[in-house]
Each structure stands twice: as C-alpha cells, then as structure tokens.
Amino acid sequence: MQFLSKETHINFMSKRLLAAGFSIILLIVSVTSLVMQGLNFGIDFTGGTMIELGYQEQVDLNQLRQDLADGGYPEATVQNFGSIHDVLIRLPVIETQNMAQLSNEVVSMLQSKNETEIDVRRVEFVGPQVGDELTEQGGLAMLYALIGILIYVSLRFEYRFAIGSVVALIHDVVITLGFFSLTRIEFDLTVLAAILAIIGYSLNDTIVVFDRIRETFLRMRKGTSVEIVNTALNDTLSRTLMTSLTTLLVVVALFIFGGEVIHAFSIALLLGIVVGTYSSIYIASNTIMAMGVSKEDLLPPVKEDDENVNPDGSQV
C-alpha cells in the first residue's frame, strides 16, 4: 500500500506567503494570549497543594465545595478527575499555614464528613520557593536546548539552516504554549517535558527535510531555489507523513489509554507533532529561502557523492 504511489509534484513553495501569513496570525494570537492571560500554571510552578481522592460513591461536587468552605478552606477548587468517583482538590499557597500538614488536615476533615472510606489516590504539595526555581529552570532548559541545537546544526549544515531550524522550533513552541494559554489547560511539569520532546521531534523532521534540500541543491545542476526546495519537499513528503502518522498513533494511544495524569502531556504532544510537521515543510524551508541559500553556500563542507554509481562500480 502506498498512498503516494507516484512521485508527487506539489508546489509547496507557491503557498509560502500564505503559509507565512497563517503562521504569523497563529503566532500573534498565541503571543497575545500569553501576554494577556499567561499560562494556567499548575502547582508544580506556582506552589500549592493538590489532592486526588477516590470516593466509593458518586461525588456531589457542590456538597464537597460546601464542606471544604465550612471546614475552613474557602479557597479550594474542586473538579472531577477522570471519573465521577474521583475528585481533584486544589489549594493555593496559604501563607499563614503550615503547608506540609495541610493535605492531611483536609483529608481527615473530609473523611470525618463521609461515611464510606475515601481512598487518597495522590497528594502533591509544592512549596512556593520550589515552584519559583522550577519556572526559572524550565525556561533555562528550553534556552539550553535551543542553543545546543543551533550549534550542532551550524556545524553540520550552515548557519542559515541553523537559524531556519530554530525559527521553526520557536514557532512550534510558541504555538503550543499559545494553545495552552488559550484553552486554559493546566500547564504542569509533564507539559514542560512534552514541549522539550516536541523540540526534539520537530527538529528531527526539519533536519530530514534540510538534509534533502542540501542534497538536492548539489544534485540538480539547473533550477531555481524554489524548484529545488519543492523537489526536496516532495521527495521527503511521504516519509514526513509516515513518521508523523506513526508517532501520532502512539500518542493517541497514550491520550486515550494513558490515564488522566498524563492527559495534558499527550495533548501537548499531539499538537506539537501536527505543528512540527507543518513547520518543517513551510516554516523551516521558508526561512532558509528568505535568507537566500544557494548552491555555493553548501559546496565546501560536503563532498559530492557519485550519485549514479552502484556499490559494485557499475554505472546505471
């Protein structure tokens, strides 16, 4: 089975201005949302307490809210988590209390108001000082990853390629962050991990395309840059789609079967893979074309292979 059975000749680059416009709109929306309302940071970053409880019967959330307010925790937020028997209670940092003991107090208070036994499935408490450090480290981690990649791609290709790949990465990361900002899905530590994985994945895609562009530049004696990039994109199209599909399949499996705890993580990956695939075709290539890469730029570091010679030496 081949769904791209013949060679494709899609003129990707004819839509490059359209794609650039589309991406710029997405970026503006994302940045605006990030500036205006920021991310809905989870307790990993803000500090606070999160308690997941499993009840034996269906939980009346309003009653639970009332109980919490009566018990002295009016600032608690409550939601179902995964099923109608499970609830997630969040408590912000309350400065005047001993935070470490808070979860035990809340649980024993709720248990005293409930006849059947409550299963404490998970408690997470993060002190505000730890949260602040994590936010800083997370930002730094992304920065280090970008710098490391910039250096490697510069060494292996050329600086314009490095810039192209980093532009594509920033594009992917900003849009994913923007999505999380717009939808108010909680941004926790696992989402940060997903975004770093997206950096790796999107780059993987971009590098494959770049590799092919470089090769095509050296092989095609004639042709404009637009034609060459188009050929390279068409040549790699079926691979790009295949890999994205298989990766999407497993992430969908993770999303459906992986459980509530890694939901946000799989959403980030799903989005990141789609955006990463798109950006490696349009954004990365667009950027290097805008910077005017030509055949001469690529000649020195790469030795031209004898393309038409078989390993056994016979010419075809």
Add this chain to the structure above:
Amino acid sequence: MNRYPMWKNLLVLVVLIVATIFAMPNLFGDDPAVQISAGRSATVDLDLADKAETALKQAGIDYKGIELEDDKLLVRLTSADSQLQAKEVLNQTLTGDYIIALNLAPTTPDWLAALGAEPMNLGLDLRGGVHFLMEVDMVAAVKQALDGYGSDLRLSLRDEKIRYKQIKVEDQQLIVVFRNAEDRDAAESLISREMDALLVNVAEDTTDPALVMQLNEVNLRETKRLALQQNITTLRNRINELGVAEPTVQQQGDSRIVVQLPGVQDTAQAKKILGATATLEFRLVDFESDVQDAVNGRVPPNSELYYHRDGRPYLLNKRVMLTGEHVINAQSTLDPQSGSPAVSVTLDGKGARIFSNITRDNIGNPMAVVFIESKTETKEIDGELVKVRRQVPEIINVATIRDQLSKKFQITGLDSTTEARDLALLLRAGALAAPIEIVEERTVGPSLGQDNIDQGFASVMIGFAFVLVFMLLWYKVFGFVANLALAANLIFIVALLSMLQATLTLPGIAGIVLTVGMAVDANVLIFERIREELRNGNSPQSSISAGYGKAFSTIADANITTLIAAVVLFGFGTGSIKGFAVTLSLGIITSMFTAIMGTRSVVNLIYGRQHKPKLSI
C-alpha cells in the same frame, strides 16, 4: 549482492539474546513480603527465621517462604492482606531492635538471578509511596553554632576576668557588649588568639563598646555541611524506626534532602516524625525563688520561667542538666505504679555520669523534664510575610529526685500511649541538627499506582499494535522486518533499564511510547529511499544498498539533535521528568541499532542471496 559478514549477523543475534535475558525478570511479578532487618543492637540469623516461622504458623498465616539474604530476612506471602497480618504478628512477637517493613519481593527465577538479571525498579508513581523534599533551615544552623561559641566565650571571658554586659546572637552575628573600651580590646585579642573560627570586628556607632563576630567562610560552609549531614543521619534513623523497606535519603543541592518512602501510606505519621524537632531537656527546679514574682515579671537571673502542660508555672535553673542527645535507647511502657504511659530511657556513659552526679547532690529536690517542640509559623511583619520559628517548651513532668539516678530511668506525665511511642521514637533516632521544613511532597496511593501501571502498559501495547499494523500494511515484507526491529527495540529498552537498575516512572513509560512511534522513523527513511531508488530504475539489490547508505547520515543527524533535547531534559529534570529523558535517550540510541543494523541483517537474509528479487515494499 547484499550480504552481511557473519560477525555482524552474530553480533545482532548475541545482543538480542543478552537483551532478552536481562529483560526477562520483568515478566515475573512480585510477591508481597515482610522484610525484617536488624537495628543497631540485634542480628538477623536463622534463629530469628525459626521464630518468625513459628509465629506465622501459630497465627495461621499462609506464607510462601522465608529467605535469609545479606542481613535481611524476607518473608514472602500469598496476598496483600496476609502481608499486613504478618507484619502485625511479627511486630508483636519479634521483640528487640528489629525493623519490620512491608516490601515487594521480585520472583525472579534463580537461574536468571544467578546471571545478575534483575527487574527494573518501579518509581513511586507506579508502586505508591511518598516523596518529600526537605529544606534545612541554615539560618537556624548558623544561629546554633553562634550560640555554642557564645557559651564558650562566656566561660573564657570569666576565666580571663574580662567583664562584659551582654552576649547575644542577632542576624547571624554574635555580639558582645562591654562596659568600657579596655575590656573590649582585651576580649578582642583573646578571641583572635583562641577562636580562629570567628571573624571579629569592633562595632561602630553603638552606645557601649562592643564586638561583632561572624563565622568565617570555611567555618560557615562547614557548619552548613555538618547540619545537612547530621540531619540526613537523623532522618535515616527515624525512617528505620518507622519501618520502611528501601527508603532513599539523599542530599540535593546545598541545603535540601530528598526522602523517598516506597509503600508508605500513613503520610501524616511520616511527616510528623520526620519533621519533628522535639528534644528533651532535664533541668532542676528553682524552688527557692518565688514563682508568683516571676510570673509578674521579676525572674531571678539564674532561672527561667516555664509552664507545665496543666498551666502551672515553674522556675527552672538556667543550666540544662542533660539533653536528649545522651539517650541511647528509649522504649514506651506503662508506669508500673500508676499504669499511665511512660518512656523508659537509657543513657550513654557520659550522660549517665553527669546525671548520677547531679542527682546525687540533689536528692530530695524536684527535677523537671522539658519537652521542646519547634513550630514554624508565617507572620506578617511590616507588610511582608516572614517565617518565624518558635520554640514551644513545655514541662511534661516534675518529680522529686528520690535516688541517685544513672543509666536507666523513666519519664512519666505523658498524655497518651501514642505520645509515649512517638517520644520514645524521637529520642531513639536523635534530634535534628537544625530544623527542617517539607517544601515538596508527592504521595501516590497504591490504587493510583496500580492504575498507572495498567494504563501505562495498555498505552504501550496499543500504541505498539497500531504501529505494527500500519507498518505491515505500508511496507509489507519490509514492514514486517521493521516490526521485528521495533519489538527488539522494546526488549532493548527494558533490558537496558533493568541493567542500569533505573527507576521506571509514568513519564518514563510515556517516553517508551514515544520511542515506539519515533523508532520506526529510521526505517521509514530507509524504505522510502529504497522505493525511490527502485522508481529511478535501479536494480533491487543496489536499491537496498543505496537506501541504507543514503539514509544513514540523515538518520544520524535527526537522532543526534533529538538526543541533545533529551540530554538537556535530563540535566534539568527533577524526579519523574528524568525518567522520561532516560527512556527517550535510551530509545533513540537502541532504535538506531535495531533500525539500521538489525533490519539490514534480516533484509540481507531474506533478499541478499537472490539475483533479481522482487522486493515486497
């Protein structure tokens, strides 16, 4: 022709066999078990095993076996219920210094264990348990050190007959106030001569002449290091007392300690015991001065005012007879006379000597036991929230010294047996060198842990199945070869994780899932290249060869860049995120091997010998 030399085929085969062996222990489950290890004054031997066996038989608890391993005794049980019962029974019968804890014992067959193959460790999010990050209060540690220097200085100044008005510790500084400049100068030269750990400065702009001292750089660092080390030791002792199998206590950074307690459910108890800063002090009661005067504000210079639990005020000597650090053993009991909860205490040699001297001279006088707990509160001071640590001393018992006491004695006056047990535990485990505070907690209950394992396993398997079907439809025989590589890749990851004894977490499983999706990428690149070569009219054999050859540098570049991101993730990661980075990195590396060498080897075996094969791709 595409043929691999024999050694390459063998290499692939050998690596696969070794990986399979090391991955295998993970197929066998765990037995619920009770682990018995010895404290300081006991040994675990065959006698103990016999005792445990008899006790279990008497209680009618089914068990699979009892093993003596290193200096641990492992009782394997049939179910989680009987595990709890067995712990209870063993706790009651095995009196002595034993640590009895719940554990999971892997059921790796002997022949695998003999090869050194062990299953992966499961992280706390998979097996349940508590993770604490604790921060040592270094300000308090420095203050304590300065307090110590303060008392030394008091003695030295007295010996040298240098008069001073006041010695106090403020803002990480030791301040001595003198009556005149001569005394100050004399003291300064004394301190520079005898106390080289301190940086001495003459205080400017104070009404009275004064000296200001700070710990010097080396001493400051040493003080902090010691505080951290002592706290780690104390925490280990306390955790042993709690009965936890395979706890982790590790330093993190300059002032933090990570504590991981697998399987612990009662987090309230764990927090209380780990964070407790309670200590005991024994002091003589000043019965000569008037307590009522002191309550009204006229406290005699050598005494301090304390309150009993029941609210009654007492005047106690400023001098502390003895502190909890001289306690070598403490057991909760019932006082034989009153039947109320009590703690029987055994002192070390030095403590016993001090204690017997003082009690000998004070027969007939009252003595007080002061229980000091340190509590943290956050208060608003000048609009800013500041953490204030407050010592809450409480007299728990005042008794008349009837005899010369020495090594062993009893503390009574406790509220409940629980309190007696906790106090005994804290006295046994020792006091913390400086107060600690829990700054992060992650608790996963056993039900969620099991759910995480099930869901993680399901998503790996389903994702894996999706990819297998997809690849087979797409690339036919070549797809089948890629699927073999993918299966081998899973085995490799599991084998490597087991060999490294890495800890598998839920994000780690997510990393494996992601690797499954991404690992086929290398094969997709190769196969697409082969198709392309075929389309260009090349012969099947040269297409295979060119496909593998040309795709290689692309695969390498793409994987190295992903690896850079994974390494950064590892460097930054805390706890579970590290697990994700580890499995992702391992997956990238193993997938390069399986997708390039592994598949080539199989493809060569299938097509390599044919002259003009029809490639099923």
